Amino acid sequence: MKGAQAYLWTAAGSLATLILLCLAWELWLAPLRPNGSWLALKALPLLWILPGIARGTSYTYRASTMLILAYFAEGIVRSYTEHGVSAGLALAEIALSTIYFCAAVAYVRASRRLEPAAADKPAS
Numbered sequence: 001m002k003g004a005q006a007y008l009w010t011a012a013g014s015l016a017t018l019i020l021l022c023l024a025w026e027l028w029l030a031p032l033r034p035n036g037s038w039l040a041l042k043a044l045p046l047l048w049i050l051p052g053i054a055r056g057t058s059y060t061y062r063a064s065t066m067l068i069l070a071y072f073a074e075g076i077v078r079s080y081t082e083h084g085v086s087a088g089l090a091l092a093e094i095a096l097s098t099i100y101f102c103a104a105v106a107y108v109r110a111s112r113r114l115e116p117a118a119a120d121k122p123a124s
Contacts, residue, residue: 004056004114007107011061012054014100018071019046021092030086042074053104058111061104068104072097 026032026040045067052060075093078086 004107004110007103007110008053008056011100011103011107012050014096014103015046015050015053015064018093018096018100019043019050021089021096022046022071025086025089025093030082030084030089042071046071056107056111058108061108061111065101065104065108068097068101072101 022043023040026038026042027036031037032039049060049064049067053064071093075090075097077090079090079094082090
């Protein structure tokens with residue numbers, strides 16, 4: 001259980017950091033337009049799944065691995081097309097989405113290994 005718990009904390013932490021990065025990037029650090037950009041709304045899907053990730057809901061973990069690929073792809077595209085601060089932020093987005101993806105997959109695998117052991121125990 002300790003391994004699964006470490007993956008849960010890694011996934012939740014990287015997801016929360018990615019949310020903060022998306023908001024800071026589009027509102028203050030390097031927005032597409034002066035005074036902020038509506039592109040900051042890209043953080044909403046991440047905010048929507050954060051409670052399920054923090055609770056350790058296996059379905060949310062499985063579904064979110066597909067969602068996080070969009071953020072990975074955005075980071076790849078923007079790292080090649082933008083310069084300066086935006087390119088660095090895009091590399092951070094790539095790193096955070098990769099960390100999240102790996103932690104989420106590891107959490108799902110670790111929690112599946114624990115399920116049969118829990119099913120063998122009698123209900124109390």
